[in-house]
Amino acid sequence: xxxxxxxxxxxxxxxxxxxxxxxxxxxxxxxxxxxxxxxxxxxxxxxxxxxxxxxxxxxxxxxxxxxxxxxxxxxxxxxxxxxxxxxxxxxxxxxxxxxxxxxxxxxxxxxxxxxxxxxxxxxxxxxxxxxxxxxxxxxxxxxxxxxxxxxxxxxxxxxxxxxxxxx
Amino acid sequence: xxxxxxxxxxxxxxxxxxxxxxxxxxxxxxxxxxxxxxxxxxxxxxxxxxxxxxxxxxxxxxxxxxxxxxxxxxxxxxxxxxxxxxxxxxxxxxxxxxxxxxxxxxxxxxxxxxxxxxxxxxxxxxxxxxxxxxxxxxxxxxxxxxxxxxxxxxxxxxxxxxxxxxx
DNA sequence: AATGAAAAAACTCCTGT
DNA sequence: ACAGGAGTTTTTTCATT
Numbered sequence: 395x396x397x398x399x400x401x402x403x404x405x406x407x408x409x410x411x412x413x414x415x416x417x418x419x420x421x422x423x424x425x426x427x428x429x430x431x432x433x434x435x436x437x438x439x440x441x442x443x444x445x446x447x448x449x450x451x452x453x454x455x456x457x458x459x460x461x462x463x464x465x466x467x468x469x470x471x472x473x474x475x476x477x478x479x480x481x482x483x484x485x486x487x488x489x490x491x492x493x494x495x496x497x498x499x500x501x502x503x504x505x506x507x508x509x510x511x512x513x514x515x516x517x518x519x520x521x522x523x524x525x526x527x528x529x530x531x532x533x534x535x536x537x538x539x540x541x542x543x544x545x546x547x548x549x550x551x552x553x554x555x556x557x558x559x560x561x
Numbered sequence: 562x563x564x565x566x567x568x569x570x571x572x573x574x575x576x577x578x579x580x581x582x583x584x585x586x587x588x589x590x591x592x593x594x595x596x597x598x599x600x601x602x603x604x605x606x607x608x609x610x611x612x613x614x615x616x617x618x619x620x621x622x623x624x625x626x627x628x629x630x631x632x633x634x635x636x637x638x639x640x641x642x643x644x645x646x647x648x649x650x651x652x653x654x655x656x657x658x659x660x661x662x663x664x665x666x667x668x669x670x671x672x673x674x675x676x677x678x679x680x681x682x683x684x685x686x687x688x689x690x691x692x693x694x695x696x697x698x699x700x701x702x703x704x705x706x707x708x709x710x711x712x713x714x715x716x717x718x719x720x721x722x723x724x725x726x727x728x
Numbered sequence: 729a730a731t732g733a734a735a736a737a738a739c740t741c742c743t744g745t
Numbered sequence: 746a747c748a749g750g751a752g753t754t755t756t757t758t759c760a761t762t
Contacts, residue, residue: 400629411628414621418585421756432730434758448627453620454581458710460615461578462567466662468671480704489711494704495633504635504698506706510713531671537647537661539673543623543630544656546677588738599748601740 401446406431408545410439411448415542418452455540463490463508466533467515471503473526479503482525490518568613573598575712577606578615582709585619622707630657630675633700634682638670640693646670649692657685 403411409429413420420428426436443449458464473479480494480503493506505522509515515532522528570578576596580587587595593603610616625631640646647661647670660673672689676682682699689695 398626398631400631401627403628411621411623415623416618416620418619418621423756433756434731435729437757438729446627447624449621450624451583451622452585453583453622453707453709454578454585454616455618455620456578456582456710457614457617459565460568460613461570461710462713463710464565464567468662468664485705489714492708492710493706495635495700495706496702496704497635498699498701504700508710514713532665533662533671534665535663537663538652539660539662540620541659542620543625543628543659543675546629546681547656589740590738600738601749602747604739605746 401448403448403545405545407439407443407448410436410443412542412544414440414449414452458508463510465509465511465515466536467507467509467518468531468533469505469507469519469522470497470529470531471505471522471526472528473502477525479505479522479525488518488521490514568615570615570712572712574606574610574615577603577610579709579711581607581616581619625675630677632676632678632682633703634674634676634685635698635700636672636674636686636689637664637696637698638672638689638693639695640669644692646672646689646692655685655688657681 406429410425413425413428422433422437422440425440426433429436431439440449458466471479480496485491488507490507490509491505492508493504495504496502497504507515507518509518519528519530573596577592580592580595589600589604589607592607593600596603598606607616625633638646647663652658655674657674657676658672659675660671662671663669664671674682674685676685686695686697
């Protein structure tokens with residue numbers, strides 16, 4: 395399943411997703427107890443969540459600092475025409491990039507990088523700078539990341555004041 | 562283990578970490594085969610990686626689009642003095658924030674948010690704007706995220722030209 | 729979707745190298 | 746510090762209601 399359409403998820407599906415995001419190694423038995431279902435029922439639901447592409451995999455979470463890469467930086471990159479990072483560089487040339495996004499606005503690309511030292515970051519910035527103008531932001535501390543995806547809460551629409559017509 | 566010091570990891574540890582990041586549900590038997598060790602040996606290494614805080618947990622990976630939250634935005638926030646988001650707001654007031662970083666530079670905080678619609682994002686930006694000046698960036702597309710942490714490659718130091726003394 | 733049972737697989741201990 | 750094997754527990758899956 396590779397389309398982008400959302401899948402209809404009921405309350406039990408969200409319970410399962412929350413539990414599996416908190417502990418991806420839960421057995422069907424343990425998971426079933428937590429969501430008040432039987433093991434076969436929960437196994438079937440998990441299978442459907444996997445096949446419908448809601449669950450894309452299971453992964454060990456690792457503390458990058460502990461693993462020798464304590465630094466995080468974000469880099470905004472405005473590529474030169476015809477020399478965009480995404481077209482001219484291969485992913486494995488930049489193993490330190492853990493996220494790559496295309497943005498609205500005048501800086502086309504936002505990168506998130508992990509590095510082992512400031513010298514490492516310095517070298518990375520120099521390499522990236524070959525692709526265009528860059529603007530770097532070094533992360534001083536991280537309050538949290540990898541927060542679980544949660545069920546959408548009811549939205550509070552922004553209501554314009556009187557006299558404005560909302561389209 | 563809560564300190565920040567890196568843990569010494571040998572080649573086998575990195576093999577294990579790469580396998581478990583790719584599939585967090587691997588059994589010790591399957592993992593042992595892949596890293597050319599016996600099951601008890603690999604179980605002992607995994608136990609040590611967990612206890613030393615390198616592996617912090619295991620998680621199901623969710624396709625947020627499929628789960629009804631297709632939008633991602635980054636928000637740079639410069640808090641007003643004494644009214645910083647991190648001091649005045651509770652985490653559960655902002656369930657759409659999946660990452661919170663403190664940055665160097667003049668915008669103190671970088672937030673990553675997931676939302677279900679542009680109306681949802683609009684409301685979020687309004688709420689965040691109560692804490693200070695914000696600058697928002699909507700992600701148009703994501704090349705990748707959640708890339709695994711990999712063993713640090715040998716660094717290429719940036720060598721200054723002659724005449725500059727490196728400290 | 730629940731129950732209960734059979735089958736399969738996982739984990740862990742122990743011993744030896 | 747690791748390999749191999751055996752025993753025990755857990756997990757998964759299937760058939761039935």
